Amino acid sequence: MENPLQQIQLIIDAYGIYAVFGLCMVEGDVTLLLAGAMANSGFFGQFSFFRVLLAGILGGVIGDTIGYLIGRVFAKTIKGFKWYQRSQPRIERLVENFGGYALVISKYIYGIRAAMCTDETLARYSREHNAANVLTLGATLVDVDAAKAIVLRFLESSMREPRYAARIDKITRLERR
Numbered sequence: 001m002e003n004p005l006q007q008i009q010l011i012i013d014a015y016g017i018y019a020v021f022g023l024c025m026v027e028g029d030v031t032l033l034l035a036g037a038m039a040n041s042g043f044f045g046q047f048s049f050f051r052v053l054l055a056g057i058l059g060g061v062i063g064d065t066i067g068y069l070i071g072r073v074f075a076k077t078i079k080g081f082k083w084y085q086r087s088q089p090r091i092e093r094l095v096e097n098f099g100g101y102a103l104v105i106s107k108y109i110y111g112i113r114a115a116m117c118t119d120e121t122l123a124r125y126s127r128e129h130n131a132a133n134v135l136t137l138g139a140t141l142v143d144v145d146a147a148k149a150i151v152l153r154f155l156e157s158s159m160r161e162p163r164y165a166a167r168i169d170k171i172t173r174l175e176r177r
Contacts, residue, residue, distance in 0.1 A: 016044045017055045024059030025066070032056040113171070118142055120153040127157035131168045 012019075023031040032053070038044065039052035071078060078084050114134040115126030118141050126132035135154045137147050159165070 012044065017052060020052055021055040021059040024056040025063030032060070113168075117150050117154065119146070120149055123150045123154040124157045127154060128159055128161060129164050129167075131159045131164070 020031060020035045024035075035044075035052050035056055036049065039049040044052055079088075112134050113130055113132045114136055115122070115130065115132035116136045116138065117123040117126055118138070123135065126135075132154075135151065137150065142150065159168070
């Protein structure tokens, strides 16, 4: 008769990759980090690190897609919820200020403050006021010469005003929640 730890190990060997997939659908960041460390030490038996990583990535993408579809299908119902009504103005301000693509990028990497800039002034302000550390450019919005100037202005600029530091501290605290 096998001891309980051996039984648990057999279950993890057989079904652990499915648990990684399922848990990454719900909370991918921590699950994928732990699963990667465990897979690297051979915890998942015959499943290699890359297979566990693939299961986690697929779980995260599918989970986000399901969340998006739920939002699309039940948009009218969701708009009636109090939490949505409280957060809607904030979400709209974020999209208005930073652009949709920048928000998608920043969702996946904590600490990223991406800014979509269409001119040099926006590039400078994004660094000085928001401490942006990633620049996104729309190929259909700026030509090559403008893009070069925007990139140079972005790289030359830095956060100088102490009054904006409080805003960055708030963003950092929100990211860590």
